[in-house]
Amino acid sequence: QPETYDELLPKLLPVMRKMCLSRKAQEEKSKKDEWFSSLQYLNACINDLPISESFLDNASEFDGMNLATSDALGWKVDESSKFAVKGNSEHTSEALGWHRNVAVTLNDEEGKPIITIIGNYAVVDNGDPKPMLWLGTTGIRKVEGVCDSTKNQFCIKDHGKTYIIPTFSKTPEVKDLPKEEQDQSSTNSSNLTGEKDLKKSA
Structure with a gap:
C-alpha cells in the first residue's frame, strides 16, 4: 500500500527531505500569492x-479585523466569546471575540466618504x-455586494x-530567499549547466 507524504518524508535522506520540504513550502507560498x-x-x-489593508475576502465566512486594528482604535475585545473560524483566508484562524455594530466608512480614491x-x-x-479589515461572505451578502474586478468596482445596495x-488589487511582495535556499538554488543551477555541457561534449 502506498505511503502518504507525511509517512514517507522521515524515511528520506536529509538532503532529499530538505528538497521536498522546500518544494512544499514553495507550493504553499504560490497558493498564498494566488489568493493574495x-x-x-x-x-x-x-x-x-x-485602514489601508481593507479588502473583500470571499474565502472568509465572517467579516473581521485584526488585533492591531482593535488596539489602534483603543477597543477592548470581549474574550469571553472566543470561537473557531473555519474556511477562512490565510489571515484568520481563531477569533478572540467580536466588535459589534461597527461603523465602517467606505471612501472613494480621494478619501471622500461614499457610504457607511x-x-x-x-477579531483575529x-x-x-x-x-487590517475584511468583508467576508456575511458582510458582502448583507449589503447585496457584487464585486467586478475587471472594472475595479464593488457595488452595494442600501435602501434601494x-x-x-472603487477597488484595487496589490502585487505580492517578493522577498529574498534565505541564504541556504539561495546556495541550494545556485548549486542546482550549476548542476544543470554541468549536465548540459557534458551532453554537448558527448
Missing part, C-alpha cells in the same frame, strides 16, 4: 482611522502590526440605492 493577488482592496476607515455600513467584526490576532465603491 485575487483580493480586491477598498479605501475604508473606522472613526477616522484609515454597519456590521459585526470578528494574525501577528500583523498593520491594521446602489453605491459604487
Whole structure:
C-alpha cells in the first residue's frame, strides 16, 4: 500500500527531505500569492482611522479585523466569546471575540466618504502590526455586494440605492530567499549547466 507524504518524508535522506520540504513550502507560498493577488482592496476607515489593508475576502465566512486594528482604535475585545473560524483566508484562524455594530466608512480614491455600513467584526490576532479589515461572505451578502474586478468596482445596495465603491488589487511582495535556499538554488543551477555541457561534449 502506498505511503502518504507525511509517512514517507522521515524515511528520506536529509538532503532529499530538505528538497521536498522546500518544494512544499514553495507550493504553499504560490497558493498564498494566488489568493493574495485575487483580493480586491477598498479605501475604508473606522472613526477616522484609515485602514489601508481593507479588502473583500470571499474565502472568509465572517467579516473581521485584526488585533492591531482593535488596539489602534483603543477597543477592548470581549474574550469571553472566543470561537473557531473555519474556511477562512490565510489571515484568520481563531477569533478572540467580536466588535459589534461597527461603523465602517467606505471612501472613494480621494478619501471622500461614499457610504457607511454597519456590521459585526470578528477579531483575529494574525501577528500583523498593520491594521487590517475584511468583508467576508456575511458582510458582502448583507449589503447585496457584487464585486467586478475587471472594472475595479464593488457595488452595494442600501435602501434601494446602489453605491459604487472603487477597488484595487496589490502585487505580492517578493522577498529574498534565505541564504541556504539561495546556495541550494545556485548549486542546482550549476548542476544543470554541468549536465548540459557534458551532453554537448558527448
